Amino acid sequence: MIASQVEVVIHVNSALDEGASGPLLTCLREIPGVIQVSFDPKQEHLVVVQYQPNITSSKDLLQGVLKSGHQAQLIGL
Numbered sequence: 586m587i588a589s590q591v592e593v594v595i596h597v598n599s600a601l602d603e604g605a606s607g608p609l610l611t612c613l614r615e616i617p618g619v620i621q622v623s624f625d626p627k628q629e630h631l632v633v634v635q636y637q638p639n640i641t642s643s644k645d646l647l648q649g650v651l652k653s654g655h656q657a658q659l660i661g662l
């Protein structure tokens with residue numbers, strides 16, 4: 586049986602570049618249940634996270650971003 590997967594968009598208030606996004610993306614990838622984290626330097630404020638909602642939640646993902654020192658909000662998909 587395939588577990589359900591959802592995506593959420595997180596808007597980071599400060600612009601991220603490829604170098605600055607590295608630690609944040611690593612932090613998100615380490616959260617149990619996260620399947621994929623995407624960042625496009627052309628959309629320097631947005632991070633897309635695909636995850637399994639039966640393991641983690643969008644609130645947990647946002648907390649990970651906030652704990653890494655960024656101001657951010659959930660946008661959703």
